[in-house]
Amino acid sequence: MRQISCVSKLAKGTTLCAMIALSAAAYASSPIPAEKIAVAKSSLQRAEQSGAPEFAPVEMAAARDKLARAEKALADRNKQSATQLAEQADVDAQLAEATAQRQKSRKAAMEFDASMQALRQESQRSSATN
């Protein structure tokens, strides 16, 4: 009897555990790797146009590598791997683009700061001499 109740408890727990496992698996293999690959390609193109190869070469290389592997996985009918690699390639490309933008903005801001400082000094000097 004790054993049965124990088993009953265990069964409930197992059910819950299995549901979570299933939902996790559903997420991982969630649909249509070809679409994911297309999204990654688009992100990669945007990154290339934003100067990411120059400013974020590591992220760019990772994104390109993963996209190639995703396409190969798709060709090999390994849908889950293709999807995961495409997702990673997409986020890597986005990060490459953002990193490039971030560096360009930082550079522009520093140049602006320098020009502002020069302008303030000149303004003070010219107002002091007048």
Next chain:
Amino acid sequence: MNAKLFTGMGLALALGACVSMPQPNAALETARLAVQTAEADPNVNKFAPLDLDRARKDLSIAEDASLHHQDAEVDQPAYLATQNARLAQAHGATKADDARVAAGQIERDQIVLASRTREAENARASAANSRVAADLALNQRDQAVNQRDQANDETARANGETARIQAELDALKATPTPRGLVMTLGDVLFDTGRAELKSGAGRKMDQLGQFLVEHTDRRVQIDGFTDSVGTDSYNEDLSQRRADSVKAALINRGVQPSRIGTEGYGKAYPVANNNDSGGRQLNRRVEVVIGGNNGTTIAPRSGL
């Protein structure tokens, strides 16, 4: 019973694996740290909250998978969480820099505007100063030119005056002496024994009168003389009356009486020998002495 027990053990094993503490996962650790770092970044909260939301969602999926020991399902969302957290930071920093530059540009425009305004004011002021200086220089130049012209005029006038006086005196046939310029009016201007000026004297009187009217600072002394014929009293009276006639003629021509002195010397101070008629004619005369231009009185005839 054996089968039952086996099944129970199997379930227990599976359950134990599921609820036991998850093994440390490097990807998950990295994701947690990345999300925490992004959460602590004020630029992320301000400028990239959606990126952070995505990272949190990925992390929670990874945490769930890890909690339930689905190790194979941890790495992917953990990786996505990490990258999305980094993405959030990159976007946040970019937008923060852009916002700072945009705000700074307003300040820069104000500084530039103020600077331009100041430059324009300075230029205007300096132009005004230049104009004032130019006007001043022009004025000074005009003044200098005027002064020079004036000086030239005065010099010319003075030169002309001197020349004119000289010409006038020449016309009067005046001779410089210690008492002044002396003009001698011969006796041809008077009838014998009479004191009235003959009409022929008019031109001489005009010249002398005009000269004295124009040169009001000069006094004039009119001295009458006779030859030695006749009594002294008669000669002195005649010489005085002849001098007075000349004075009257000058007064008629506008000369102030107070400027004119007269004296009758009779036969005294002859200029020639009274023994012959030619000498006596020279002695019958009226001398007009023109004083200096400072209004000095003319000393009476003495000595000689």
